[in-house]
Amino acid sequence: MNKLVFASVFPNYISRMILLIIIGIITLHFTPKTMAQSAKEILYIGTYSQNDSKGIYVLDFDRTNLSATILQTVHDKQNPTFLALHPSGRYLYAAYREGNNPEDPNGTIVSYSIDQNSGHLSLINQASSAGASPCHISVDPTGQVVFVSHYQGGNLSTFKVADSGAISEPVSVIQHEGSSVHPNQTKxxxxxxxxSSDGKWVYASDLGIDQILKYEVNLKNASVQKDPEIFPVKAGSGPRHFVIHPELPYAYSVEELSNTVGIYTVDPKNGDLLLLDRIEMLSPEIQTDYNAAADIHLSVDGKWLYASNRGQDNLAIYQVDQETGLLKIQGHVPTGGQHPRNFKMDKKGELLLVANMESDNIVIFRIQDQTGIPLPTGKSISIPRAVFIEQLFLK
Incomplete structure (x- = not known):
């Protein structure tokens, strides 16, 4: 009797133990990835208010299918072309080119709170940008200062961020002066x-006067000092956007008018720049009458650098030497649309999304690990006059 009971129970016990072990292994190896995949991923798209654009687009992005669903559109003013996330992921800042009224030459900066469940935006407050045609907005890494650049105004402004995410009236407003040799550089x-990663400095790229200016930042009152260190660039090059390596003492400037990338060392003590080299962006195999470099980003691991060109409508891909910071061209990839104004490096390091403004589409690429080359996925998102892409993962 006892033998029969033992014989019938023991196999069930062994089966249960094996099942529990299998479940444990599956949980150990796959739960983090599954959780990462199930996290809600939001894309915020800045646009020009043309071609029936509805302003800022809030998208629910499906990483598995590489598709997106529109959750919300926000159009408080005209042309919310550039956006910036607060480091906390709780606030979004938008640079609108429209002012307080049609006669106001300045733009408007608007702060939004982000619903941590849905990703929806709610208005907090707004302030004059204190300059004409704000074309770029950023937030310092500590989340205390918002920086705004004005293309037509030729000036910069800063704003204090409150605990609520609201922005102050402009704190520093600094007007640049001068010109350079290109027809587009009359002012x-x-x-x-x-x-910078520690928030001590901010690097201002002025296309019109061929200068990168390093301003010291006062995080407490959100101001910048009025006597910056000035780093002139080659006349007629037109520095546009700037990116700092996440680990190495190097930085890179995309130069719009000369279609080149400037390579700099960054002094870790005082943040000063020293030009190492400049490298061409354009593909010799494509001939176009018009070319204008636009955006520049590093891969998450810092091994690859990407820069977009409007005209050839492609991405230049460079390998970053991890010792010298110098660049080696890897090739050029068509962006799958016209006028790639900006692009977004996926925070997971898997994807690259390009906002092609004149073809009203965002094209999705998958990045090869070994070569850094973005490969077309055949997937795109239709957004009228898409200019800028921001990415947020909700927990």
Whole structure:
């Protein structure tokens, strides 16, 4: 009797133990990935208010199918072309080119709170940008300062961020002066402000006067000092956007008018720049009458650098030497549309999304691990006059 009971129970016990072990292995190996895939992924798209664009698009992005669903559109003013996420992921800042009224030459900066479940935006407050045609907005890594660049105004402005995410009235407003040799350089054209990783400095690229200016940042009152260190670039090059390597003491400037990339060392003590080299962006195999470099980004691991060109409508891909910071061209990839104004490097390092403004589409690429080359997925998202892409993962 006891033998029969033992014989019937023991196999069930062994089966249960094996099942529990299998479940444990599956949980150990696959739960983090599954959780990462199930996290809600939101894309915020800035646009020009043309071609029936509805302003800022809030998209629910499906990473598995590489598709997107529109959750919300926000159109408080005309032309919300550039966006910036707060480091906390709780606030979004938008640079609208429209001012307080049609006669106001300045733009407007609008702060939004982000619903942490849906990704929806709700208005917090707004302030004058204190300059004409704001074309770039960024937030310092500590989340205390918003920086704004004005293309037509040729000036920069800063704003204090409150605990609620609201922005103050402009704190610093600094007007640049001068010109350079290109027909598009008859006056200053501020194009971007990129803060250092510690928030001590911000690098202002002025296309109109061929200068990168390093401003010291006062995080407490959200101001910048009025006597920056000035780093001139080659006349007629037109520095537009700037990116700092996440680990190495190097930085890269995309130069719109000369279609080149400037390579700099960054002094870790004082943030000063020293030009190492400049490298061509254009493919010799494509002939176009018009070319204008636009955006520049590093891969998440810092091994690859990408820069977009309007005209050839492609991405230049470079390998970053991890010792010298110098670049080696890997090739050019068509962006799958016209006028790639900006593009987004996926925070997971898997995808690259390009906003092709004149073809009203965002084209999705998958990045090869070994070569850094973005491969077309055949997937795209239709958004009228798409200019800028921001990405947020909700927990």
């Amino acid at each position: 200053p054209h501020m194009h971007s402000m990129i803060p």
